[in-house]
Amino acid sequence: MHFLITGHTGFKGSWLSLLLQAQGHTISGISLEPNLKSLYTQASLHDVFQDDLRVDIRDREKISDAISQVNPEVIIHLAAQPLVRESYRNPIETFDINVLGTLNVLEATKKLRQLKAVLIVTTDKVYKNHNHPRGYVETDELGGDDPYSASKAAADISAQSWIKCFATVPIAIARAGNVIGGGDWSQDRIIPDLVNAYAMGLLPSIRYPESIRPWQHVLDCLNGYLTLVDRQIQDGWGGAWNFGPLYGEKYSVSFLVDSFAAEWGGVTTQSWLKESTAQPQETQHLLLDSTKSSSKLRWSEKLNFAESIAWTAAWYKNAPSGDCRELTQAQVNSFLTK
DSSP states (O other): OEEEEETTTSHHHHHHHHHHHHTTOEEEEEESOOOSSSHHHHTTOGGGOSOEEEOOTTOHHHHHHHHHHHOOSEEEEOOSOOOHHHHHHSHHHHHIIIIIHHHHHHHHGGGOSSOOEEEEEOOGGGBOOOOOSSOBOTTSOBOOSSHHHHHHHHHHHHHHHHHHHHOSSOEEEEEEOEEEOTTOOOTTOHHHHHHHHHHTTOOOEESOTTOEEOEEEHHHHHHHHHHHHHHHHHHOOOEEEEEOOOTTOOEEHHHHHHHHHHHHOOOOSOOOEEOOSOOOOOOSBOOBOOHHHHHHSOOOOSSOHHHHHHHHHHHHHHGGGSOHHHHHHHHHHHHHTO
């Protein structure tokens, strides 16, 4: 099967490319230039892709031409502006990328003759948050207060409209939680902040230590996406699907930090400091209910919380002295044999 990944030079896209390669698929990618400190660059992933194109998804004509050139059988749309604090700094750009960029990709699919399925990846932040103690289900109201959440909710709603009005192949929407794993160097993300601080012998500053998030290893998340794609192709399934950890796994930011520090080693009994400056508002309590995916897709996590932390810490500890491509591939292979 020939897969096209938009945003393939990002964190999720890099892991997905190696996962698909290990499963014997042909892969192409469209994205902006990768950051110098990115998994794509560190692991030298260029040779994984049949087509490795640099196109801005906001450019409707160029993205249409690029997607037609690739002519894939499956599209997984990952390209996005994915950071909450960046969305406060550049709200218009965030909406432009996340909403219009998604629509440009969907519009481009009209020209494809061998397309079998499209998966639009949004986020757990699409749900209008009421700080429920329960997990959000796919039928809950969508909405967002910060520009990132609002833009992804708008992208999700736009994709739903497209599905109802224009879809000629199965189109599905995947909503996943806070993924962790080796090779994520994004600004203002918790794991990169921990790694950078501990590597310099410093204590990281944590913005909202008591916030609850649906932590999940990136490979479990991506395995959910591919399980859904299989059912899209085989049975024509579409709609929205949650992919998050087991509902009983409710872990705070501070617990994640303490767990990571223990795996990292060499950290004193105090592993973090509370950020003292005012921060943009973020959701305090967020969980997903993935009952639909587990019951209908028969999808479940292979890595529990402790294993996810251990695999992530091991990647970052070994990366400076090792081959990042080999290190990442080894974890992909181990995951596939679990």
